[in-house]
Amino acid sequence: MSGEIQFKVYESSVDPARTPGRMPTVLLLGPWHAGTQSLALNLSEEGYQVVLVDTAPNSASLNALRTRPAESDRYVADDDLRNTDGWSEAVNLIALIDAHLSGGWNKYTALITFGLQQQDADVVLALHTESFKRGGLSACVAYGLLLTKDQVLEAVGRARDYPLLVHVPESDTELISALVEAAKRGDIPQDALPFHPELAHFKASLGPVKPKTVSIFTYTSIGVDEDAAIWGCAFPFSHHTKDFAFPSTTSQVSEAHRSTAHRSAAAMSYSRTVALLKSTMGPRFPLEQLWDQHTYFEFATRDSAKTMSAMVAQPYVNHVACLTGGAGFTQLARFYEHHFTSVSPPDTQLVPISRTIGADRIIDEMVFSCTHTTMIDYFLPGVPPTGRKLRIPMVGIVNLRGDKLAYESLYWDQANALVQLGLLDPVKSSLHPGTTLPIAGDEVAQKILHPYGVPSNELMPNWPESQGKSIPAVTAKDP
Numbered sequence: 001m002s003g004e005i006q007f008k009v010y011e012s013s014v015d016p017a018r019t020p021g022r023m024p025t026v027l028l029l030g031p032w033h034a035g036t037q038s039l040a041l042n043l044s045e046e047g048y049q050v051v052l053v054d055t056a057p058n059s060a061s062l063n064a065l066r067t068r069p070a071e072s073d074r075y076v077a078d079d080d081l082r083n084t085d086g087w088s089e090a091v092n093l094i095a096l097i098d099a100h101l102s103g104g105w106n107k108y109t110a111l112i113t114f115g116l117q118q119q120d121a122d123v124v125l126a127l128h129t130e131s132f133k134r135g136g137l138s139a140c141v142a143y144g145l146l147l148t149k150d151q152v153l154e155a156v157g158r159a160r161d162y163p164l165l166v167h168v169p170e171s172d173t174e175l176i177s178a179l180v181e182a183a184k185r186g187d188i189p190q191d192a193l194p195f196h197p198e199l200a201h202f203k204a205s206l207g208p209v210k211p212k213t214v215s216i217f218t219y220t221s222i223g224v225d226e227d228a229a230i231w232g233c234a235f236p237f238s239h240h241t242k243d244f245a246f247p248s249t250t251s252q253v254s255e256a257h258r259s260t261a262h263r264s265a266a267a268m269s270y271s272r273t274v275a276l277l278k279s280t281m282g283p284r285f286p287l288e289q290l291w292d293q294h295t296y297f298e299f300a301t302r303d304s305a306k307t308m309s310a311m312v313a314q315p316y317v318n319h320v321a322c323l324t325g326g327a328g329f330t331q332l333a334r335f336y337e338h339h340f341t342s343v344s345p346p347d348t349q350l351v352p353i354s355r356t357i358g359a360d361r362i363i364d365e366m367v368f369s370c371t372h373t374t375m376i377d378y379f380l381p382g383v384p385p386t387g388r389k390l391r392i393p394m395v396g397i398v399n400l401r402g403d404k405l406a407y408e409s410l411y412w413d414q415a416n417a418l419v420q421l422g423l424l425d426p427v428k429s430s431l432h433p434g435t436t437l438p439i440a441g442d443e444v445a446q447k448i449l450h451p452y453g454v455p456s457n458e459l460m461p462n463w464p465e466s467q468g469k470s471i472p473a474v475t476a477k478d479p
Contacts (some may be wrong), residue, residue, distance in 0.1 A: 004064035006054035023268035026108035030114030031056035035233030086122025107135030144228025169222035221261035239314030275359035304336035339377035
């Protein structure tokens with residue numbers, strides 16, 4: 001049977017020496033195209049062994065999966081489930097995995113589906129049932145369900161056995177309304193759904209954190225009939241998926257089929273999917289230590305080779321304010337070697353203010369300071385040293401894929417830096433006489449370090465006009 005099923009195994013690209021055992025498996029069911037194949041590569045960099053199986057509608061591969069197994073008594077299931085296409089698919093998938101993966105079915109296995117059809121709705125339950133004695137399903141992620149409302153509600157109700165994550169277009173109002181009503185009845189937790197005006201009873205939980213059994217996320221500007229394997233795979237932040245997210249005009253699928261909304265949905269849903277996979281199966285690496293190691297190589301040892309060794313094969317760095325950095329190994333290695341590690345002023349410091357740690361990323365708020373004694377290519381390209389002190393707030397968003405840094409976006413206010421260096425003046429630099437540019441100098445960093453010590457709204461000329469006016473809906477009184 002497996003000879004008729006189109007599939008490919010993507011082994012984990014994480015160093016096996018860094019893991020205590022077999023890496024988790026992700027079974028990916030979707031149409032066979034560049035998007036799903038690129039997504040599989042991404043997940044392999046996260047540390048997963050990925051099995052991509054072609055389940056495109058009307059494909060020979062899907063028809064083969066639906067074929068009744070010859071040895072139907074080999075697995076145990078209830079009679080009703082045995083009579084479904086989903087059960088046949090599950091048994092055939094388990095047989096395929098046993099035949100082609102070393103060790104067979106993995107006790108840590110998650111299922112990801114794209115556009116699951118009504119006819120195949122039982123494949124999730126059947127997979128879990130048939131593999132239960134060997135670990136079952138650790139989690140299920142569904143993109144763009146093509147099921148009936150009753151089938152979706154039934155699937156959500158079964159999420160006690162394995163966590164369920166569902167990604168659907170916000171435009172699927174019929175399904176969302178049904179889920180809201182189910183939450184109002186208490187059939188599913190209210191916090192399983194995104195914010196809805198009819199679900200405004202927010203409650204805290206106490207005690208140890210318990211994993212959510214079901215999570216449903218919606219995505220704006222995605223049509224209800226749009227192919228989930230398009231918008232779910234248009235991930236813009238990876239070398240593997242970039243060509244699918246930004247296809248050339250000469251490709252079979254034109255740019256008109258990819259929009260900013262598609263790329264946004266793919267980016268958001270990917271992080272949420274990885275968060276579920278990591279929480280239920282791993283691998284979970286110490287993201288903070290990995291990021292701090294990277295910055296140690298950048299600023300302490302100033303070793304570009306070690307900096308690159310801590311990154312995925314094709315990373316990117318984007319210093320947003322001045323478009324410096326690099327995309328891909330060759331360009332980024334050149335950037336670090338000749339325009340970053342060797343050009344930072346000797347007294348460069350990064351003072352941490354806050355750090356937010358997610359499942360696949362770190363967000364650092366910090367203050368960068370130095371004396372501008374060198375030409376800092378990555379920060380002030382083309383600007384000769386001024387000898388002035390510089391202190392500016394920065395926000396860095398760092399994504400880690402598996403045990404490697406995948407990309408970094410660094411944000412700061414370039415106008416703030418130029419004011420401190422005497423290269424920009426709030427009054428003289430304005431092209432409109434009488435207009436003062438709303439930019440500040442060192443006060444910006446002071447405000448971050450001491451939020452109560454620097455006045456707010458000093459750049460608003462009309463701020464005094466609101467003094468003493470009514471403030472609606474405010475009950476708290478100043479001391």
